[in-house]
Amino acid sequence: MVRFGKKAAVLTAAGVLAAMTVTGCSSTVDSDKVVATVGGEEITMGVAGFYARMTQGQYETYYAQMMGMTAADMWSQAADEEQTYEEYLKDSILESVENLYLISQHASEYDVSLTEDERKAITDTAEQFDADNTEDAKEYAYGYQKDIEKYLELVTIQNKMDSKMREGVDEEVSDEEAAQKGMQYVFFSYTATDDSGSSTELTDEEKEALKTTAQNLADRVRNGEDISAVATELGYQASDATFDSESTTPNSDLIAAADALEAEGDVTDPVETDSGIYVARLTTLLDREATDQEKETIVEQRRQDQYDSLLEEWRSAAEISVNESVWNKLDFEDLGITIITSEEEDTSESSGEESTEDGTADGTEDASGTAEDSTE
CATH class of the missing domain: 1.10.4030 (Triger factor/SurA peptide-binding fold)
Structure with a gap:
């Protein structure tokens, strides 16, 4: 030991x-x-x-x-x-x-x-x-x-x-370089999970019905309804995210669609992916907090x-x-x-263990150190 x-x-x-x-x-x-x-x-x-x-x-x-x-x-x-x-x-x-x-x-x-x-x-x-x-x-x-x-x-x-x-390094980063947008989005999964935790993929008919539900949400939000409220009514949940054109989370196709929106409040069409359907509403063209965090990330990368x-x-x-x-x-x-x-x-x-086979006696010294530094 x-x-x-x-x-x-x-x-x-x-x-x-x-x-x-x-x-x-x-x-x-x-x-x-x-x-x-x-x-x-x-x-x-x-x-x-x-x-x-x-x-x-x-x-x-x-x-x-x-x-x-x-x-x-x-x-x-x-x-x-x-x-x-x-x-x-x-x-x-x-x-x-x-x-x-x-x-x-x-x-x-x-x-x-x-x-x-x-x-x-x-x-x-x-x-x-x-x-x-x-x-x-x-x-x-x-x-x-x-x-x-x-x-x-x-x-x-x-x-x-x-x-x-x-x-x-140059620590000056412009808003334009670091700009992060904000959106709310709803995900309609093609996988259903039961109470036991088992998951099954939806049938083709169920997927078609889900597309109709997603389109319904998009239409209602475009008409001025709150995306969170509509999602809850339909049995889903709206999530918040910040992003730029290079983001890949939660989904690259969703990011591309949301990034193409021109004005705050605009809504994407339903975005179909292999795992389900997304609908997003653009909430801001410049999220101040996320943009400032991105500036720090850019400087650290430099x-x-x-x-x-x-x-x-x-x-x-x-x-x-x-x-x-x-x-x-x-x-x-x-x-x-x-x-x-x-x-x-x-x-x-x-517990007062005896010496191990490799000749090291337990309980004879302090081994409670914690690591603080790491090499590159």
């Missing part, structure tokens, strides 16, 4: 709340082996493997369960025509680690460095991690002190660089674009090489890692 204390959880990647349980008996690769070289700086298997195992634990604990399959089955699933999900994620992980090194190499350009307090916190965290875990657990998860210290240094610098790399552009520029300028023969030896299918949340950890500690 790999344990993360509070400081480690705060300083490392999001999602590792307390600990990771290591299962299986897959062989590991020497943590000093070089996985990649970025701008002349070597990335060891210890650093890349530790990040990979943490990421693996997040996916196996949360996503595999959500997908209703075992972790091994999840990793063997095809991500595309050329890669399994394991291969796809491993490529993404290695690129993320490379980016951490690139960001660290450019930190001095932004006057970013680690303070003495930060260095001490990193050392203390790595020492505590080392003390709390068995040799087997550290070997499987690449959790040796020197590798964790390097990883924490990289992540701490990345966190400090994040805002620096996003500074200086910051993200600048961040991504800098990384791409640095990647293009740096010489990056990967030792595929080393990285390919890291597998997810044969070595499972499950995250234990702080709540689960607290429960096992309060």
Whole structure:
């Protein structure tokens, strides 16, 4: 069982709340082996493997369960025509680690460095991690002190660089660029749901009747009746939405029809889709609150674009090489890692469980850390 204390959880990647349980008996690769070289700086298997195992634990604990399959089955699933999900994620992980090194190499350009307090916190965290875990657990998860210290240094610098790399973008956004319209709409579903929760598709005759109902609502609203009141009378409910021409929710065909309306109060014809029929009334050509929120979104996207552009520029300028023969030896299918949340950890500690088979005694330290930061 790999344990993360509070400081480690705060300083490392999001999602590792307390600990990771290591299962299986897959062989590991020497943590000093070089996985990649970025701008002349070597990335060891210890650093890349530790990040990979943490990421693996997040996916196996949360996503595999959500997908209703075992972790091994999840990793063997095809991500595309050329890669399994394991291969796809491993490529993404290695690129993320490379980016951490690139960001660290450019930190001095932004006057970013680690303070003495930060260095001490990193050392203390790595020492505590080392003390709390068995040799087997550290070997499987690449959790040796020197590798964790390097990883924490990289992540701490990345966190400090994040805002620096996003500074200086144009924060002026016009109403025209960000304009969000408003509408009320009613959806007439082609699916009926009974009291037990079972759903069935309407017959062709029922669909034709529903089209008549939708047209009735559209006509009445055009004649000045309130769309919410008419919808309620007919047994339906009107919903509010803001949108622009690029929106796709609740339905792209509905958006196109509503966006074509020229004046507030105008009503669409019934818009038939595969799942049902929509009717919408344009309530405003400029929703102030939604437009201001969209302005913030646009500015944030500009910051993200600048961040991504800098990384791409640095990647293009740096010489990056990967030792595929080393990285390919890291597998997810044969070595499972499950995250234990702080709540689960607290429960096992309060119950006074005995030591687990992997040699880690429960109830001997604080594992209630919560994640605050995440790497890009």
